[in-house]
Amino acid sequence: MNTEEAGARTREAAEAAILDHQDKDDAAAAYEAEAGEPAVLSGAAKRKLESRRKLMAAARKLFVERGYHETRPQDISREAGVGHGTFYLHFEDKLDCFLAFTEEAADELHVFVETHHAVAGSLDEGIRELLTAIFEYSDENPGVLAAALTDVSVISTGDTGKKMPVDRWADVWAQLMDRWKETGEAFAELDTKLAGYLIVGAIKQGGAYGHRRRIERPDMIEGMARLFVRALKK
Amino acid sequence: MNTEEAGARTREAAEAAILDHQDKDDAAAAYEAEAGEPAVLSGAAKRKLESRRKLMAAARKLFVERGYHETRPQDISREAGVGHGTFYLHFEDKLDCFLAFTEEAADELHVFVETHHAVAGSLDEGIRELLTAIFEYSDENPGVLAAALTDVSVISTGDTGKKMPVDRWADVWAQLMDRWKETGEAFAELDTKLAGYLIVGAIKQGGAYGHRRRIERPDMIEGMARLFVRALKK
Amino acid sequence: MNTEEAGARTREAAEAAILDHQDKDDAAAAYEAEAGEPAVLSGAAKRKLESRRKLMAAARKLFVERGYHETRPQDISREAGVGHGTFYLHFEDKLDCFLAFTEEAADELHVFVETHHAVAGSLDEGIRELLTAIFEYSDENPGVLAAALTDVSVISTGDTGKKMPVDRWADVWAQLMDRWKETGEAFAELDTKLAGYLIVGAIKQGGAYGHRRRIERPDMIEGMARLFVRALKK
Amino acid sequence: MNTEEAGARTREAAEAAILDHQDKDDAAAAYEAEAGEPAVLSGAAKRKLESRRKLMAAARKLFVERGYHETRPQDISREAGVGHGTFYLHFEDKLDCFLAFTEEAADELHVFVETHHAVAGSLDEGIRELLTAIFEYSDENPGVLAAALTDVSVISTGDTGKKMPVDRWADVWAQLMDRWKETGEAFAELDTKLAGYLIVGAIKQGGAYGHRRRIERPDMIEGMARLFVRALKK
DNA sequence: CATGAATGAGACTTCATTCAT
DNA sequence: GATGAATGAAGTCTCATTCAT
Structure with missing residues (x-):
């Protein structure tokens, strides 16, 4: 495939x-x-x-x-x-x-990311492309990601047993990083699962901060990309 | 000061x-x-x-x-x-x-971090010390950080106008990084404000993931520290 | 007729x-x-x-x-x-x-009783036959009588103006007793109308009790028959 | 006692x-x-x-x-x-x-019956006294007994685990009949438990009938008493 | 005749907050 | 200061019935 x-x-x-x-x-x-x-x-x-x-x-x-x-x-x-x-x-x-809303948003973002060919390419480019796709989606759908990434545990104590957007998204990043490990672009000891969650958490919190402080999109992307690339690159 | x-x-x-x-x-x-x-x-x-x-x-x-x-x-x-x-x-x-609960927790963590002398030292050591302090606090006060870091916007739409634990914590990290920039340990272009939020977000999400997957504390600390150090170090 | x-x-x-x-x-x-x-x-x-x-x-x-x-x-x-x-x-x-359900059940029981020739015969035999027919029907159609005998007033305050199964059944008993009065088997002062309702009420409540306590059918029939016969016989 | x-x-x-x-x-x-x-x-x-x-x-x-x-x-x-x-x-x-309403009514009736000394005396008198007490209570509290005797199963499918008025009342009658068996007034083979339920069912249904047909209280009491006495007396 | 999506009044229940004691 | 009974607006969800297809 x-x-x-x-x-x-x-x-x-x-x-x-x-x-x-x-x-x-x-x-x-x-x-x-x-x-x-x-x-x-x-x-x-x-x-x-x-x-x-x-x-x-x-x-x-x-x-x-x-x-x-x-x-x-x-x-x-x-x-x-x-x-x-x-x-x-x-x-x-x-x-x-x-x-259902949450899944819809996750699906949309998934489509968005894929249609923007963000997944192909080198680590440097890939990270920038992915962040760009995410922020573009966020521009077109203001507030949707923040809402969809809401921690369900705040909403309902009992486990819903569903894979939440956070998990799906963390997976996407993990898979990408796995590829970069294979191609030797990412450093060898990288725990991609954990890193996936760290990145999603960072983007979520960073996004909220950027939104509040009205930081320009390119600055956000650049600021995040720089750190992510440094953290992951061999 | x-x-x-x-x-x-x-x-x-x-x-x-x-x-x-x-x-x-x-x-x-x-x-x-x-x-x-x-x-x-x-x-x-x-x-x-x-x-x-x-x-x-x-x-x-x-x-x-x-x-x-x-x-x-x-x-x-x-x-x-x-x-x-x-x-x-x-x-x-x-x-x-x-x-009030949220502030109490933030204060406690602050005290904890400071009394553990986590703030002194080099970038490498500092990050590890800080993470260690955080996870030790978390061990002694299970669930408290997760609860205290709850996004208030999920709770109440209207802005409370209060500085939330997330902000305080992001500040702590930012100040640390500022110091490391001064000492030349951190890379020069680092946006410490943004990085503070990214780190807090990463820890929050990573912590939840580690808790769910029952990852051992040393592994969590090592996994996070490695990434943070790589991301920040000159 | x-x-x-x-x-x-x-x-x-x-x-x-x-x-x-x-x-x-x-x-x-x-x-x-x-x-x-x-x-x-x-x-x-x-x-x-x-x-x-x-x-x-x-x-x-x-x-x-x-x-x-x-x-x-x-x-x-x-x-x-x-x-x-x-x-x-x-x-x-x-x-x-x-x-409609209620009427169907009443009709079925009626047919059942008649086809079992329960109505013919002496007071002693008649009562036993009738009870036997009722309990046989109940065995073949578990729960139907209890449901069909539900007091409609519990269901709807307004009078439905319909003849409920209880009334039909009370009538059947009353007619039987009238016959036994004519033949001189039942005591003379017997108010057959009232007795019809008393018997139906007794069977209903007794049936529920027997069902709950899992009393054997022959014991139920004998226990009831004895009392009914004593109550009615000259 | x-x-x-x-x-x-x-x-x-x-x-x-x-x-x-x-x-x-x-x-x-x-x-x-x-x-x-x-x-x-x-x-x-x-x-x-x-x-x-x-x-x-x-x-x-x-x-x-x-x-x-x-x-x-x-x-x-x-x-x-x-x-x-x-x-x-x-x-x-x-x-x-x-x-709670149901229990209150049962308690009241209990008090009523006892204060009317209905329980003392011979089988003949006892039955008449008891019925009199019941109908007097019913006169003073119209509709209460009918409502309190409502079959709970019509209200809630799940068992409530509570002793309903029907059961309490059936018990009262059963105890009385036990006494009459001891004194030799009631016939020996009498199953007092079952008879208790039969009587309560009869009274309930008969009461409803009498209410609908506006039968005079003395006639109701006499009609019922006659049958109950015949059914139980040695 | 048959369908099943749509309806909305209304049922039961909760809970943050007040206030008389 | 402390109490805890009282409050009633508001919330979630149900279900007998209608009606366009």
Whole structure:
């Protein structure tokens, strides 16, 4: 499998995930995926997808603007222009909705990163490209990453058992670093798993700082890239 | 200002802050501060201090165990063994109590770090010492740092206008790095402010990861230290 | 009117009632009734009857297993394998469906009792036969009587104006006792109406008790029969 | 222990139960019980008892008038003239409140029966006295018995683990019959446990019937008594 | 006739805060 | 200063029913 294909497939999955709800009762989506093209949806299925799209958009808007605890299911419903009950037709509960938002954002960023060919190339370039992609996404979707990276443990004590965006993102970095270790660009003793988390943590906190202090994007990228490159390069 | 002085002042403030609450109506504390020594407290003031101590301990226990949103003022009062209303004699509201906990933890860590002479020494040693101090504190106070570093924006949308532990901690690192820049140990272009936040973010996220994966403390310290040193050293 | 005729008419009604719904728009049933025999049903009518049969079976299952308030129309539809909306094609509302279940059960028991020739014979034998029939029905249809005898006033405050199973059953007993009074087997001052209700109440409560305590069926029958016979016999 | 004492203690318990909530956090009540006399209650405790009294009265009124499902906690609170939250200060949930009502009624009836010396005497007299007491209570507290005897299984599927009024009442009858068996007044093979439930079921159903048909109280008592005496007497 | 997405009133419950004692 | 009963706005979620397809 080459990167192109991976990108394509991933994009597909991401787009599907935006509309779909996990692997639940969405026969139409399954059909679509199999057939490889939009296909004809029954009226009911179309309506349902439309509702979900509206709810997801509303949820994203409000979670970003107000945060998890300040957003009520009923606000999301109203913003989406659907009835209160419809919310619970699409999400098990509020947390489920938040996690769906979170996954959507992660998928989008994934697509974004891949389409920006950030993953290819040398350590120096790769890091800069990746940071650039991330900050570009952040520019186009202000606040989304910060909201999606919210620590769920602050929201719910019980483990959700889901892979959170933080983990996905840490993985992406870890894989990249594994490649750089193979090519001999990164130093040999590097613990890529741990480093993945450190980098994500750094970006998250640094991003918040930069946002608050209104630091220019290029400066942020340069400041971070310099440190990351130094830390990792052989 | 030399380190000694800074340390002394800071330690004093930290110790005071543990019992006191900022610049509120704490006659006893004010008196103590003016007099320059513990002094004899009136019965009522002693009782009040005792109540506050119990409340703070209870709050810490519950915020750590359950998190902010799962902890009710009533729970704190009961855990402290005081009446529900007493809570509001000592804190303006729940958030105020959380911030007090947060500051207490930050103060403690500060004291801990300073008493462990982590701040003195070369970049290599300094980083390792500091990380060691942090993880030792974390061992002695499990969960406290994670809880105290909770992003307040997840808790309340409105800005609290307070300097959060994250900021204090980032400052500590920044000051250290400034020194290393002066001594020529750190590379010249280093943006110490930004780097402070990146490091705190990395530690926070890395700490959570290590906790989840039950990574041994020395491995965590070594893994982090290696990266930080590489990133910063000239 | 002799027993034979009564039995025949009743059986007919019972069988009809299982499929039909009161005096609603059931063209097929009307046709059937007029023609006096099953006749050929149109495709649509056949489908409708099939839907109703499935809904009734599902309703019985769920009302018995979970009770009225824990059973939602949606559950019944899903269990029946029909669309949610179909439910309201066959029943005015949830209560209507419950009453249909209730009547079906009463009809079945009636048929059961009559086909077991429980009504013929002496007071002693009659009571034992009747109780035997009831408990046999209960064995074959566990929980159905308990569910069908549910006091509707617990379900809906407003009077439904319908003759509930309790009333029908009390009537059956009253008629029997009237016969025994005529034949001089029962004591003369017996208020058969009241006694009918007392007996039904006793059986209902006794049945629940026996079920909970897992009392053997013969013991239940003997225990009840002894008391009823003593109470009624001249 | 003689009947007098039992009566006295029971009455005390009943009165206490009306105000108290199980054996929960009501220190004042405990104190009162130990001291053997009303004692001085702290202001707070007095307020709390007053609230509970009002809530219990309101709950009884509404459960009787509208039934369980048509009565909302908030209706009870409003009727009682207290805030919504106060309800949950006194009852775990709506079911808990209903069960408290149910117990209160059972206790009252118990007291009523005992103070009417219904338990003493021969089988003939005893049955008539007991029925008289029951119907007098029912006259003074219209609808309360019917409501309190509501089958909880209709309300909640899960077992509450509590002894319901039905059971208590069946017990009372069973004990009486045990005595009559000892004195040789009741027939020897009598299964008093089962008979207790049969009688309660009969009274419950018969009472409902008599209420609906507006049968005069003496006629009800006579009709029932006749059957019960015949059923039980040697 | 059948479907199932949509609805929204309303149910139950919680909890941060107040205030009379 | 301390108490803890009281509060009621607000929150999450349910479910009987409708209606467009």
